[in-house]
Structures are given as C-alpha cells and as structure tokens.
Amino acid sequence: MTAKTPEQLVSVYGDMVYRLAYAQTRSRHDADDIFQEVFLQTVRKKPVFDSEEHEKAWLLRVTLNCLKSHWRMAWRRHDTPLDDCIPFPEPEDSALDEALRRLTPKYRTAVHLFYCEGYTAEEIARMSGEKPSAIRTRLTRARAQLRELMKGELDDGFSQAVPRHE
Structure with missing residues (x-):
C-alpha cells in the first residue's frame, strides 16, 4: 500500500499529468486548470493505492475525466483560444x-x-x-x-x- 503526500504525487506524476492535459488542450492555461483539478481531487479523496502502477493509472484516469469535463463545458464550444487568432506559428510547431x-x-x-x-x-x-x-x-x-x-x-x-x- 502506498500513501504519498500530494506534494510527492505532484513531484512524481506532475509532468505526466501536465503533458497529457497540454497535449489535449493545446493551451497552457487550460492545462494548468486541469493539472490543478487533478491534484485537488487527490487532496479531497486521499486515495491509498496498492502499487505505483495503480497510483499512476488512477491519476491518468482522473486526468482523462477532467479533460472530458473540460470539453463538455458549454462556453468551451464557442471559445476561440487567443493562440488561434495569432497569425504567426510558434517555431517549435x-x-x-x-x-x-x-x-x-x-x-x-x-x-x-x-x-x-x-x-x-x-x-x-x-x-x-x-x-x-x-x-x-x-x-x-x-x-x-x-x-x-x-x-x-x-x-x-x-x-x-x-x-x-x-
């Protein structure tokens, strides 16, 4: 049984959660919101895991659920990110x-x-x-x-x- 503090979970899995959120939203602000929501749920629910793999899978599942909620929001359907309005592509694109x-x-x-x-x-x-x-x-x-x-x-x-x- 593993019981890590929220700080430990963020240090171990924070990059993974953020990468997935950013890969899906392509917005740093939305990825930040999803990242925060995932780890807030961790604080609220205080889960205890059987293994490291179970811990990682749970965090990915919560991230995917937060992404689904993000895409379901009514205002999201009519929102155009400012990044889409800028005519110059980022060099790393x-x-x-x-x-x-x-x-x-x-x-x-x-x-x-x-x-x-x-x-x-x-x-x-x-x-x-x-x-x-x-x-x-x-x-x-x-x-x-x-x-x-x-x-x-x-x-x-x-x-x-x-x-x-x-």
Missing part, C-alpha cells in the same frame, strides 16, 4: 503537431497514451473502461488520419520547395 491538433480528442488521447506515455492498448482500455479492440481500432484510425494529414503537409511543402520545370 511542426507538421506533426498540427496534424495531431486536428485529431478528435478521443484519437489524440489514445495516441498520446500509447506513444508518449508508453501504455499498451489493453492498459488504455482498462483506464478508459473500453474494450482493447476499440482502442486498437481508434489507434489504427488515428494513424490513418495522421498519415493523410501528413501526406498533404509533405506534398504541399515539397511542391513549394521544388520549382516546377515548364
């Missing part, structure tokens, strides 16, 4: 980042947990309460969408970089 942003939140979450956090489809299914086959299908469809989005990006970049010979 890549074609892959842009393609990931275009995925639906369900696809983006599955891709993030699978590729960035290293979870298997079975582990993601347990956390989300879905069947492993649904997660594998979601990952396959997300990869296909990314492939199409990236193909367009690569084609556009190539055609602009190479002058036509007429």
Whole structure:
C-alpha cells in the first residue's frame, strides 16, 4: 500500500499529468486548470493505492475525466483560444503537431497514451473502461488520419520547395 503526500504525487506524476492535459488542450492555461483539478481531487479523496502502477493509472484516469469535463463545458464550444487568432506559428510547431491538433480528442488521447506515455492498448482500455479492440481500432484510425494529414503537409511543402520545370 502506498500513501504519498500530494506534494510527492505532484513531484512524481506532475509532468505526466501536465503533458497529457497540454497535449489535449493545446493551451497552457487550460492545462494548468486541469493539472490543478487533478491534484485537488487527490487532496479531497486521499486515495491509498496498492502499487505505483495503480497510483499512476488512477491519476491518468482522473486526468482523462477532467479533460472530458473540460470539453463538455458549454462556453468551451464557442471559445476561440487567443493562440488561434495569432497569425504567426510558434517555431517549435511542426507538421506533426498540427496534424495531431486536428485529431478528435478521443484519437489524440489514445495516441498520446500509447506513444508518449508508453501504455499498451489493453492498459488504455482498462483506464478508459473500453474494450482493447476499440482502442486498437481508434489507434489504427488515428494513424490513418495522421498519415493523410501528413501526406498533404509533405506534398504541399515539397511542391513549394521544388520549382516546377515548364
């Protein structure tokens, strides 16, 4: 049984929670709000875990639930982030980042947990309460969408970089 203080949980899992929140919202402010809500729930519920893995899975589940609540908010549907209004892209933005942003939140979450956090489809299914086959299908469809989005990006970049010979 592990019983860490909230400070210990933040130091061990804070980066993971923030990365997932930011990967989904693409807003530092929203990611900060979700981060705070996740660890507030930890303080309120004072969970005791059987293992480190159970602890990590619980925090990911709470993060995913906070993200769902975030996307459900009525004002969120009509909100345009200030970042979207700025015409200059950030230098670290890549074609892959842009393609990931275009995925639906369900696809983006599955891709993030699978590729960035290293979870298997079975582990993601347990956390989300879905069947492993649904997660594998979601990952396959997300990869296909990314492939199409990236193909367009690569084609556009190539055609602009190479002058036509007429």
